[in-house]
């Protein structure tokens with residue numbers, strides 16, 4: 254089933270939805286662990302789960318394989334990410350045909366980042382230069398079979414952020430209009446880039462509505478799991494960090510447990526604020542981790558962890574013998 258249909262059904266019943274993003278692990282053992290974790294997390298009934306496409310197409314086969322197993326073995330509505338990086342059209346169609354043949358109806362259509370060591374995105378020969386063209390291609394070749402999601406950037410895409418203050422008004426507006434073009438071309442859901450300034454997300458949400466974007470806009474939440482990862486990710490995405498978050502993190506940055514606990518607290522407060530504005534669709538960038546994603550949803554009263562089929566890894570099973 255398409256994610257848009259599931260979102261509309263949930264919205265019709267005034268329900269809050271959440272979903273989980275995962276990425277393909279590097280080793281076979283990692284893949285095995287990921288499926289175990291997913292299996293537990295799917296018991297919490299996310300609306301869908303998605304799997305990323307490696308930078309530069311580096312994990313294409315693995316992403317395809319994982320997506321097919323998610324849909325058919327883990328039995329969760331699956332969305333596969335697909336980027337244009339190093340992907341001529343015939344390879345794109347191979348990937349789309351592959352998931353279609355396996356019952357997957359959801360694609361996150363992306364341009365992708367340049368491959369490692371390459372500063373600027375360069376269109377591969379016979380491929381596409383932007384997500385807009387990928388969306389158009391999917392609609393023209395596959396009709397309405399796929400639900401298409403696209404990426405939205407509450408602070409504008411990093412390529413157009415040229416100073417510490419963020420994107421200029423003009424660049425931000427151009428980015429928004431480009432997002433609208435992706436939706437007008439056939440995308441039916443937007444998932445946002447991570448953000449930590451919830452007010453900026455709310456402004457972006459209202460601005461999208463103002464320019465006539467009417468489709469669901471799903472808030473992308475990345476729990477802070479450790480300080481180094483947080484700095485790396487926000488540096489790469491040029492994300493604005495509110496002063497109170499910097500002030501809270503600096504004194505505890507070497508204490509991973511404290512950082513995780515703060516990340517759960519912060520993620521919970523951000524989601525509460527988003528939900529208070531009537532925005533009901535949350536998407537958690539799990540980074541393949543369970544504790545923070547589940548912790549936030551639990552704090553929000555959205556999940557019942559007794560539904561998790563196996564004990565969570567940070568809790569000893571009830572029958573364990575302690576010495």
Ligand code: FAD
Pocket residue numbers: 304305306307308309334335336361362363364365366367382383384385403404405409410412413427428431444445446447473
């Ligand atoms: P586009 O929508 O094509 O836009 C990129 C920028 O170019 C924007 O600033 C846009 O305004 C500008 N632009 C492009 N074409 C035009 C045009 N014709 N006219 C005007 N402006 C234009 N990366 C991965 O490698 N794998 C993943 O799985 C992955 N998943 C992601 C999931 C989400 C939810 C998000 C937010 C990002 C993800 N990314 C992923 C990162 C993404 O690939 C990068 O941000 C990439 O640089 C841009 O992809 P895009 O689809 O947003 O590009």
